[in-house]
Amino acid sequence: MEPAVVISNLEVLFFGKAVLKDIHLSLWPGRITVLVGPSGSGKSTLLRAINRLNEFFPDCQTRGSVSLHLQNQYHGDIYQNTIPLSDLRRRVGMVFQTPAVLPFSIEKNITMPLQVTVGLTGSALTERMTRALQEVALWDEVKDRLKSSANTLSGGQQQRLCLARVLALEPQILLLDEPTASLDYKSAARIESLLLNLKERYTILAISHSLSQTRRIADRVCVLRQGQLIQEMDRNDMADIRTFQGLMEAAF
Amino acid sequence: MNRISDRILVGLTWLSGIGMCMVVTGLLLFLIFHGIRQITPALFFGDTPWLKAITGQSPVFDGIWPAVTGTVLLVFLSSAIAVPVGVASGIYLAAYASSRQRAFWGSMVDLLSGTPSIVMGLFGFTMILFLRKTVNPTAQTGLFLAAVCIALLILPYLIRTSQAAIAGISTHLRLIGPAAGFSKWQNIRHVLLPLASRGILSGIILAVGRASEDTAVILLTGVVAQTGIPRNIWDKFEALPFRIYYLAAEHRNATELEQGFAVALVLLFLTGFLFAIAFLLNRYAENRWRIRRYQ
Ligand SMILES: Nc1ncnc2c1ncn2[C@@H]1O[C@H](COP(=O)(O)OP(=O)(O)OP(=O)(O)O)[C@@H](O)[C@H]1O
Ligand SMILES: [Mg+2]
Numbered sequence: 056m057e058p059a060v061v062i063s064n065l066e067v068l069f070f071g072k073a074v075l076k077d078i079h080l081s082l083w084p085g086r087i088t089v090l091v092g093p094s095g096s097g098k099s100t101l102l103r104a105i106n107r108l109n110e111f112f113p114d115c116q117t118r119g120s121v122s123l124h125l126q127n128q129y130h131g132d133i134y135q136n137t138i139p140l141s142d143l144r145r146r147v148g149m150v151f152q153t154p155a156v157l158p159f160s161i162e163k164n165i166t167m168p169l170q171v172t173v174g175l176t177g178s179a180l181t182e183r184m185t186r187a188l189q190e191v192a193l194w195d196e197v198k199d200r201l202k203s204s205a206n207t208l209s210g211g212q213q214q215r216l217c218l219a220r221v222l223a224l225e226p227q228i229l230l231l232d233e234p235t236a237s238l239d240y241k242s243a244a245r246i247e248s249l250l251l252n253l254k255e256r257y258t259i260l261a262i263s264h265s266l267s268q269t270r271r272i273a274d275r276v277c278v279l280r281q282g283q284l285i286q287e288m289d290r291n292d293m294a295d296i297r298t299f300q301g302l303m304e305a306a307f
Numbered sequence: 308m309n310r311i312s313d314r315i316l317v318g319l320t321w322l323s324g325i326g327m328c329m330v331v332t333g334l335l336l337f338l339i340f341h342g343i344r345q346i347t348p349a350l351f352f353g354d355t356p357w358l359k360a361i362t363g364q365s366p367v368f369d370g371i372w373p374a375v376t377g378t379v380l381l382v383f384l385s386s387a388i389a390v391p392v393g394v395a396s397g398i399y400l401a402a403y404a405s406s407r408q409r410a411f412w413g414s415m416v417d418l419l420s421g422t423p424s425i426v427m428g429l430f431g432f433t434m435i436l437f438l439r440k441t442v443n444p445t446a447q448t449g450l451f452l453a454a455v456c457i458a459l460l461i462l463p464y465l466i467r468t469s470q471a472a473i474a475g476i477s478t479h480l481r482l483i484g485p486a487a488g489f490s491k492w493q494n495i496r497h498v499l500l501p502l503a504s505r506g507i508l509s510g511i512i513l514a515v516g517r518a519s520e521d522t523a524v525i526l527l528t529g530v531v532a533q534t535g536i537p538r539n540i541w542d543k544f545e546a547l548p549f550r551i552y553y554l555a556a557e558h559r560n561a562t563e564l565e566q567g568f569a570v571a572l573v574l575l576f577l578t579g580f581l582f583a584i585a586f587l588l589n590r591y592a593e594n595r596w597r598i599r600r601y602q
Contacts, residue, residue, distance in 0.1 A: 111481075144487065157483060168489070172493075
């Protein structure tokens with residue numbers, strides 16, 4: 056099987072200073088790759104390099120290439136404009152580190168992006184929204200208050216709403232920046248099992264700060280330090296908790 | 308030590324708040340005390356029956372009804388010109404301009420906001436003189452010209468408040484749209500403008516207030532003491548602030564001076580009414596934006 060994303064020789068600079076350098080990384084469909092590393096090591100920046108969201112910030116330069124191979128539809132380097140930017144970002148869904156819901160109604164948080172980018176209306180729209188909310192296990196909690204403001208949701212509910220918003224757009228690659236950061240144990244476990252289900256259909260790259268969580272969900276772990284990928288581990292390295300911890304401690 | 312300075316600060320903020328309320332109440336009471344007796348149908352319509360005056364069947368010679376309509380027309384016309392231009396400029400400055408362009412155009416906007424209103428009036432006046440000498444020898448000052456000059460006057464408020472309202476939206480919220488594949492304009496239209504609507508509204512309220520009270524601009528661009536309701540937008544017009552000025556400066560007896568205060572009261576309530584309209588429109592739009600999905 057060929058990888059869905061091939062990053063080679065990637066370098067990202069903010070204000071002339073390299074935040075990521077010499078990154079080589081491939082992501083395969085059906086696997087969860089977890090990115091770990093100290094704060095400020097460039098994890099979020101690496102995620103944003105895959106949907107070209109770094110360009111949103113002033114004075115950011117990207118060098119090297121990020122190639123997508125999506126179900127025989129797109130082949131090519133996203134930085135060479137082979138894929139229209141809006142298509143790229145819809146196919147590469149991203150959930151942010153801090154859950155950001157729009158101060159609109161719960162329903163509109165999901166339906167508005169669908170209407171604007173996909174042009175869905177009517178019952179197809181309702182169906183898509185319902186399915187996304189069910190998938191993130193939020194439906195039962197919000198089905199009676201779809202019209203109330205998303206700001207009234209708890210932090211964890213907001214995070215699930217963000218995930219639902221992304222899933223509703225039916226992307227092929229998922230970039231998750233600490234998807235369980237503000238969740239309690241039970242909701243986190245639910246998201247984890249959701250991710251394990253989703254991985255059949257998606258190519259997933261997630262950031263996590265929790266080593267135990269990493270062990271539970273990761274097929275592969277990449278360690279980032281000071282903008283460089285310094286180590287990769289697969290399931291075998293993680294099988295024994297002691298060797299895994301030893302490897303991680305050496306890495307950090 | 309810290310506690311004392313803390314308390315002093317709290318005291319001062321309270322004092323300023325109370326002082327502010329007292330000044331406003333004092334002003335209102337003063338106006339009411341001096342003017343309320345003159346707020347009669349005769350003040351508005353003179354000897355003309357009110358129904359005929361409002362429906363425009365017969366002209367009003369002695370009342371402020373034409374001035375009320377003149378001011379309302381002026382506010383709507385100048386807002387119709389300035390609000391779209393101002394909000395669009397604010398969007399440009401906040402979302403499209405590079406930091407260098409932003410600095411340049413921003414200082415231009417500041418310059419415009421520092422321009423005294425009499426200069427705007429002179430600008431309009433010179434413009435008419437210029438038109439007379441060149442393409443249109445019959446060009447005259449009138450409602451439309453005044454509205455354009457007022458629009459120039461209120462433009463900076465609109466630009467700056469919309470720019471600030473859009474620029475103040477947090478990066479988290481700004482990134483949601485682009486991350487879902489929105490184009491820049493889609494993000495502005497569906498996320499940034501709805502989130503900035505409250506700030507933009509405050510700019511519109513400032514602008515409406517300014518448009519309804521300014522006298523210097525209209526003095527040179529078409530206001531007259533008595534002409535009745537304008538027949539079209541090129542016609543001369545009456546306006547409340549000019550009426551106040553006129554009554555105060557040229558009153559022949561105490562009643563006329565009291566009428567001046569009464570007209571000031573009317574102007575105050577008229578602007579309050581316009582604010583209320585702006586507020587209700589915004590609330591309607593906000594409800595649509597926040598809750599309904601648009602089909
Ligand atoms: N928009 C930006 N402008 C300038 N510098 C930036 C920008 N975004 C990130 N950086 C810098 O890039 C480096 C990496 O940031 P990044 O957000 O990718 O770290 P991170 O690994 O996600 O950290 P954390 O775990 O704390 O989220 C940091 O030094 C940060 O200061
Ligand atoms: Mg981060």
